[in-house]
Amino acid sequence: MSSDSPSASSPASAPAGATLQLVWLRSDLRVHDNTALSQAAARGPVVAVVAPCLAQWVEHGHGANKLDFLRRGLHVLQQALAGYHIPLKVLDCDTFAEVPEALAALCDQLGAQALHFNDEYAVNERERDRRVRERLTESDVRLHRYTDMLAFTPGELLTGKGDYYGVFTPFSKRWHKEVDSRRLALNEAPQVQATPRDAQGREIHGDAIPPLPETLKGEPATALDAELWPAGEEAAQERLERFLTFRARRYHEQRDIPATRGTSELSPYLALGMISARQCYAAVLAENGSLADGDVGLTSWVNELIWREFYQHILVGFPRVNRHRPFQRHTEALQWRDDDAGFVAWCEGRTGYPIVDAAMRQLVQTGWMHNRLRMVTAMFLTKHLLIDWRRGEAFFMTHLVDGELGANNGGWQWAASTGTDAAPYFRIFNPTTQGQRFDKDGEFIASMVPELAELPAKRRHQPSADDCQQTGYPRPIVDHKAARQRALDTFKALSKSE
Known part of the structure; x- marks a missing residue:
């Protein structure tokens, strides 16, 4: 990466005989370390284009939080590109099906x-x-296509039998063995160019970023306070720097403590490519000198980045997971329960299990959920309530500002014991002990479930009937022991039917 801002020198002239290059930006909304943008700019004058396809995103389950973050990110990206005299064109496409013809028309119009x-x-x-x-x-x-969000193109890392890895640990070991400086090298930022011109010699200017529609799927398109998640690569870099300075070396200790800001909070920026995984690896190498050894906090965080890559390989190697199918084929026959009342209570944070309710309220209020709590809430829905993981996956996607198919699907299937590295079906978190272990004094519970904030710390995890009556907090909608046994019986029945 050459610099954090455009060069102050005169605009670079295009190589002799260079033709107009069009770079199509998708989940890579950044100027720095962007393979396609860097390669395009090296070949000639460049124009950037995006195709928001909001109707398609809504069809894929994304809600206002993610789409507003995308819209704000496009505004920041447009301003950043303008500093290099790179205009950003916006295709008026609702769905992916419209994109090929729209791109062909734009190439013809511009002479690209x-x-x-x-x-x-x-x-x-x-x-x-x-x-x-x-x-x-x-x-x-x-x-010109490029592998950019991953260190390895899906299909490069295969088992000894020539198959895609379906388990993370051997994938991670192979990743560390094969990765080298070439794969982690940062791309050069473009130079400031002269304002590009179309085939008729007219200057090319960018387009306005469209607003979000007033409703999405018939619901008001309300979004989060933008200050919670400031968009753009500068905001992402600031979060990375703060994480490395203040939290990274204790990441392995604090990552599971929801009352502490112990994580990087970079997942929304990685999901839309406002920062690259390479930039994260480069920062770790600068601090630690290694991705696999040395400081345990930094290497633990690298492991989470590799999980993100693993799930992208899964999308390609096992395409059924793209289509709402379980990774573990035999779990197709699982008998999930129809329990709309239980599902609504889970969605609204009214299950009577304080750590579950605090986490669900965090999701709805902030568009994000602490990773430990994603596991706790997903396992509660799929094991305690025996509700199909696909309902929970969809609810998360609607609210998450970092919603992304690979990671969201992978996490949900892990919790439901239907996915890669799936938790054994008999591993069923006790939500009360999870809260006591990771939110010892109930600080997080008190912050998200204010009706329990005045209770003594120990009682916040398991309020009594009197506590519930006095505070208005609901009693548990299911008994842990009975629910656990029901889940065990259901999974055992599945095993016997194979």
Whole structure:
């Protein structure tokens, strides 16, 4: 990465014979360390383009929190690109199906003869990109694709039998063994260019970023306070620096404590590419000198970044998980319960289990949930209530500002014992002891469940019937022991039917 801001020198002239390059930005909303943008800018004058496709995003389950973060990120990106005289065009497409023709028309309008983009790995995105390749090939537009969000292109890391890894630990060991400086090298930022011109010699200017619609799926498109999640790569870099300075070396100790800001809080920025995993690895290498050895806090955090990559490989290697199917095929036959009242109580944080309710309220109020609590709440829904993990996955996606198919699906299937590295079906978290262990004094519970804040710390985890009556907090909607046994019986029945 050359610098944090555009060069103050005169605009760079294009290479002799250079033609206009179009770079299509998707989940890589940054200027620095962006493979497609860097490669496009090295070949000639460049114009950036985005296709928000809000209707498609809504169809995929994303809610106002993620879409508003995207919209704000596009505004910041447009301003950053303007510093390099790179205009940002916006395609008026509602769905992925409209993108190939819209890109072909833009290439024809501008006189662009090459399109650059970084690969994405969910099945619908891959199909969209296949159709783009077919359509632009018809127009003699050269396509340049890059592996950018991952260190390894899916299919590069395979088992000894030539299969995709379905378990994280051997994948991680192979990742560490094979990764090298070339794969982790940061891309050069573009130089300031002269304002690009179209085929008729007219200056090319950017387009306005469209607002969010007033409703999404018939619901008001209300979003979070922007101060909770400031958008853009500068905000991401600031969070990375604060994390490395104040929290990273205690990450392994504090990552499970929800009352403490012990995590990086970079997941929304990684999901939309406002920061790259390479930039995170480079920062760790600068601090620690190694990704696998040395400070245990830093290496633990690197492990979480590799989990994100693992789940992208899973999307390609096991495409059924893209289509709401379990990774573990035999769990297709699981008998989930229809319990709308229980599901609503879970969604609203009224289960009577304080740590579960505090976590669910955190999700709804902030668009984010602490990772330990994602496991606790997901396991409560799928094991205590025996409600299909797909309902919980969809609810999370609607509210998460960092919602992303690979990580969200992977986490939910792990908790439900249907996925990769799935928790054994007999591993069922006791939500009360989880709260007592990771929120010892009930600080997090008190912050999110104010009706319990005046109780002594120990009683916040398991309020008595009198406490509930006096505070208005609900009694547990299910008994832990009975629910645990019900889940065990259900999974055992599945095992016997195989």
